[in-house]
Every structure is written in C-alpha cells, then in structure tokens.
Amino acid sequence: MDNKNIPSIVVVSCSHTKPKSLIKLITKEDTVNVIEDQGLVKQSWLIDTKYYTAEVQILGLEQNYIRTEEFNKNVEALIIHMDSNKPSGLDDILHWKDLEKDCNLEIKLLISNYCTEDTKVTKTKATEWCLKHGFEFVELYPMVNSSPEEEIIKEKFGVDRIIEALQTHTWPNLVMKNKSKTSKGCLTKPNLSEQTNSDMDNSLKSDATDDFTELFSQLHMMKESLQTMPMSQRTQCAEQMVTAFWKAIGGEEEEILDL
Numbered sequence: 001m002d003n004k005n006i007p008s009i010v011v012v013s014c015s016h017t018k019p020k021s022l023i024k025l026i027t028k029e030d031t032v033n034v035i036e037d038q039g040l041v042k043q044s045w046l047i048d049t050k051y052y053t054a055e056v057q058i059l060g061l062e063q064n065y066i067r068t069e070e071f072n073k074n075v076e077a078l079i080i081h082m083d084s085n086k087p088s089g090l091d092d093i094l095h096w097k098d099l100e101k102d103c104n105l106e107i108k109l110l111i112s113n114y115c116t117e118d119t120k121v122t123k124t125k126a127t128e129w130c131l132k133h134g135f136e137f138v139e140l141y142p143m144v145n146s147s148p149e150e151e152i153i154k155e156k157f158g159v160d161r162i163i164e165a166l167q168t169h170t171w172p173n174l175v176m177k178n179k180s181k182t183s184k185g186c187l188t189k190p191n192l193s194e195q196t197n198s199d200m201d202n203s204l205k206s207d208a209t210d211d212f213t214e215l216f217s218q219l220h221m222m223k224e225s226l227q228t229m230p231m232s233q234r235t236q237c238a239e240q241m242v243t244a245f246w247k248a249i250g251g252e253e254e255e256i257l258d259l
Contacts, residue, residue, distance in 0.1 A: 015083035019060025
C-alpha cells in the first residue's frame with residue numbers, strides 16, 4: 001500500500017502535553033519522526049492483535065498544520081488531549097472542530113491525565129460532553145477504586161484502553177492471521193497416528209471455548225464502542241460480532257449468511 005494511503009490516527013492537544021509525548025506513550029517507542037516547519041509529528045505503528053495486523057500512521061498535529069483533502073480522507077481516528085485543570089478545558093476542544101468535521105472519523109477519544117469531581121473540568125462534565133459529541137472519555141492516570149476481585153469483566157484503562165479502542169476498529173488494510181497458528185507463529189498440525197478422534201474433539205472444543213471466553217470478556221467494551229458509532233457502522237460491526245461468536249462455538253460462516 002502506498003504510504004500516503006495508509007490509514008491515520010491523529011493526535012492533538014489542548015494542554016501543555018505535546019502530541020509527540022502522547023504518541024510515544026501509545027506506541028511505546030522512544031523516538032518519533034518530526035517534520036519540522038509543518039507542525040507535524042509522524043510515527044508508523046503496526047497494530048498486532050491475536051486476530052489481525054494493520055499498518056497505520058499516528059500523526060501529531062499542531063494548530064497551524066495545513067491539511068489536504070488526501071490527508072483528511074485517510075484519518076480514521078482522532079485523539080484529543082484535554083487539560084482538566086483549566087476552566088476552559090472543554091471549550092478549548094473547539095479549536096479542532098474543523099478537523100473533526102472534515103474527516104470521516106470512526107474512533108473519537110477525549111483523554112486527560114486525570115479527571116475527578118474536584119478538577120476544573122469534572123469527570124461528570126467530561127463524560128456528558130463525550131456522550132453529546134460521540135467521543136469516548138479516557139483518563140491516562142485514573143483513580144481506580146474497585147479491586148480486581150470485584151470486577152466481573154475486567155476493563156482496561158489509561159493508555160491500555162486507548163490501544164484497545166484502536167485495536168477493535170476494522171482497519172481497511174488489516175491482514176487476518178491464520179487461525180491455525182499458535183501464539184509463537186508455528187503451524188499446529190495434529191498427528192493423526194498419535195491422536196484419537198476423542199482427543200481431537202476435546203482439543204477443538206478447548207480451542208473454541210478459549211476463543212469464546214476471550215470474545216465474551218470483551219463484550220462490554222465492544223458494546224460501549226458500538227454506542228459511539230454511526231448507525232450504519234454499528235449494524236456492520238454488530239454483524240461481525242455475531243459472526244465471531246458463531247465461529248468461536250464451532251459454526252461455519254456460510255451457515256449464517258442468510259440471517
């Protein structure tokens with residue numbers, strides 16, 4: 001794929017935190033590419049999940065960067081950093097209103113270092129703003145009150161939640177992984193002479209159970225992501241979720257094509 005057509009994640013800031021710092025945090029890279037005099041920070045990033053890989057660009061923008069139509073077309077995700085300690089924190093986001101309007105965004109994240117009921121922008125206000133504008137609110141360093149034992153479905157937070165939200169997107173250039181590969185990348189070929197039918201059945205059931213358990217653990221997160229999507233995309237993603245669950249319990253995709 002031509003480099004200029006690689007899908008993009010745009011990171012902007014309404015605080016003293018620079019986009020460059022946020023990109024390092026997300027990619028876990030020590031250095032990023034900076035294009036001087038254009039207000040642009042660029043970092044290539046390979047999204048690598050259990051099911052697929054996708055090459056994307058994370059672009060940090062300054063306010064004076066001149067965007068082209070080609071640039072806008074490739075942007076699929078927007079991450080805005082807000083200063084919750086400024087009374088104007090939410091109002092400052094309006095500086096990037098044209099960016100949101102010009103790009104066909106599938107993922108919109110509003111992030112802050114932390115947000116409580118004592119900060120200038122309270123967590124309640126930030127959440128209400130996000131619900132109104134179709135964003136998801138993520139704190140980088142939240143105050144977590146619940147213990148892991150109290151959580152039925154463990155949810156990620158901070159930068160891990162940002163990465164998770166980006167991983168659940170259907171990137172146009174994603175490459176599905178071979179499901180017969182192990183986590184080490186080696187093909188698993190059952191030895192028919194050493195494995196009975198019963199053993200094979202138990203192995204397949206175990207794999208299906210593992211897939212189903214992992215999908216179920218992400219159900220709550222998927223539901224929240226769907227709520228922020230346009231109706232057309234919400235329907236498409238819901239269909240993909242149904243297909244994934246059906247395959248996880250051993251069904252064939254052809255069996256539900258007419259549903």
